[in-house]
Amino acid sequence: VIFYLHQARFNPEVDMQRHPQDDPDQPLRGVFALRTNYRPNAIGMTTVRLLRVDDNVLTVQGLDALDGTPILDIKPHVPRFDAPPIPDVA
Structure with missing residues (x-):
């Protein structure tokens, strides 16, 4: 399912760089280098189980x-x- 995150708020001036795990002791990193909820696009995607139609x-x-x-x-x-295929490891 692909959906629009209509209630997500993103401020590029603040949110393009984040501290990992929101820990100010960690150096700032770009959002694309982190697994963060702060994303510049408002598109979500998830796999679901279809129960009924x-x-x-x-x-x-x-x-x-x-x-x-x-x-x-x-x-x-x-x-x-x-x-994705599982790579062969030698």
Whole structure:
């Protein structure tokens, strides 16, 4: 499920650099170097379990979005294409 983070707030002047784990003792790092919630795009994506389909209503499990979050797209999970191959290690 791809969704729009309509309630996310991002201030580029403050949020483009962050302290890792919000620890001021750590040096500032760019957001793309961190696993941070502060992202310059407002797009979210998660894999969910489809429980039920009733007409145009999907019931899912595991959607980590707020109630009322706009859904942009729904894609099927195809393991052959979605799972990266496991590299051989010598």
